[in-house]
Every structure is written in structure tokens, then in C-alpha cells.
Amino acid sequence: MDQERIGKFIAECRKAKGITQSDLAEQLGVTDRSVSNWETGKNMPDLSLFKPLCEILCISINELLSGKKIDEKVNDKIKFDENIVNTIDYSLNKLNKYKILIFLILVIFGLFISMSAIMIFPSESSWGSIYSVLGILVFMVGISRLLHPIKWYKRLFLLIIIFTISMMILLFTDYVNVKMNDEAPMFRIRTTTTGNVIYYDTPFYDVYRCNFDEKNEYWVVSKNSNPTIIELINYCK
Numbered sequence: 001m002d003q004e005r006i007g008k009f010i011a012e013c014r015k016a017k018g019i020t021q022s023d024l025a026e027q028l029g030v031t032d033r034s035v036s037n038w039e040t041g042k043n044m045p046d047l048s049l050f051k052p053l054c055e056i057l058c059i060s061i062n063e064l065l066s067g068k069k070i071d072e073k074v075n076d077k078i079k080f081d082e083n084i085v086n087t088i089d090y091s092l093n094k095l096n097k098y099k100i101l102i103f104l105i106l107v108i109f110g111l112f113i114s115m116s117a118i119m120i121f122p123s124e125s126s127w128g129s130i131y132s133v134l135g136i137l138v139f140m141v142g143i144s145r146l147l148h149p150i151k152w153y154k155r156l157f158l159l160i161i162i163f164t165i166s167m168m169i170l171l172f173t174d175y176v177n178v179k180m181n182d183e184a185p186m187f188r189i190r191t192t193t194t195g196n197v198i199y200y201d202t203p204f205y206d207v208y209r210c211n212f213d214e215k216n217e218y219w220v221v222s223k224n225s226n227p228t229i230i231e232l233i234n235y236c237k
Contacts, residue, residue: 004041005067011039013057103145110139123183136166182219195233210236
């Protein structure tokens, strides 16, 4: 479909009818800029506008898509079929662009949810980890749709890698926050409070909050050990 030729043809027909771009835009319920974009070949009219546009310009849809006057007596069926195919291709390409935009928005929105959850919710709250994972899932849906043209097994492999990397980034960010700011890990399996110790068990390390809510409070990060209650009571002594 030659958009430039169609645009020039629209302009020629409009001028032949003595209609300005503003008049045509008003009759079709669009902006002057839209008509200008059609005539310069930047865009095509929406499919819903084909019939009213052709009626105003006194041309057929076949002539519009051909970008020239067609001898109706000849009735070039081959050209008509070609125009229909080109119109379908154009519509599908336009639809695919909208789909890609939606999937990109999902990707960005998912990342936004994850990062916002980490920054907004206090580390003691479990909602931070819940919303972070939810954001990653939304992110993965967007990525999955963007990778749709790839074969399913390759797409699955890439999704597993991307999900693993995303979760590792979240866990590493959480670990850095614990080490740098003396805060409870957001991604923890369980929390145990006994005596003057709060114990946070995570998948990869343990966190001890000794003498909590006291002046001499301090934090200790160590490797996983699954301490007993007695060991916890005596840990900070």
C-alpha cells in the first residue's frame, strides 16, 4: 500500500471538489492535522472513515486504495483484490503496534510496582515482598507477550532466566538494605522473637536483631544456621 500516492490522490480529489482540509476534517469529525498527515503520506485514515471519505470525495474505496481513478468499465478485479489484501495487512500491522505498546506498558508497570513496594512498605511488613513478586509477575506477562513470536520452548527458557535474574536482583537489593540500613529482610521465611532477640530466617542468610528497641540495639547478619530457642536466648549475651 503506497501511502504517499494515496495521500496525493486524497489531496487532488479534495482540491477538485473545492474543499479545504479544515472542511474535510470537520465533515469527518477529525482534526486538520489528521487530514494533513493523510495527504503527506504519514498516516492512513482509519478503516471506519473509508466510506464517508470516499462519499465526500466522490470516489470508490477501490480508487482510494489504488491512489488513482479506475475505469469502472474495466473493473480491475486483480487490483481490487490486491487492495483488500494490502488493507488487511495495514490493519494488522497497526493492531500489532498497539499490542506491543500495551505489552511494554505492562513491563514498565510491573517494574514500577516492584520498585515502589520496596521503597514504600516498611521492611517489617510482608506486603512489600508480596507486591514486589506481584510486580515481577506482571513484568513477566509483558515480557512473555513481547517474546510471543519466538518458539515456545525458547520463550520458556528465556522467561525462566529473566524471572530468576529478576528475583535475584530483588533478593540482593533486600540484602544490601539489611546490611546498610539495619532493617529487617523483606523476603524472609519466618520471624521469631524470644527474650531480647528477633530472629529473621531468609532463604540464604540469617538476621539477628539483638537488644531490640533498646539503646544498645545492634544487628547481626550471618549464614543460615536454624538456631534453637536456647541458642537464640543466649545469642546476644
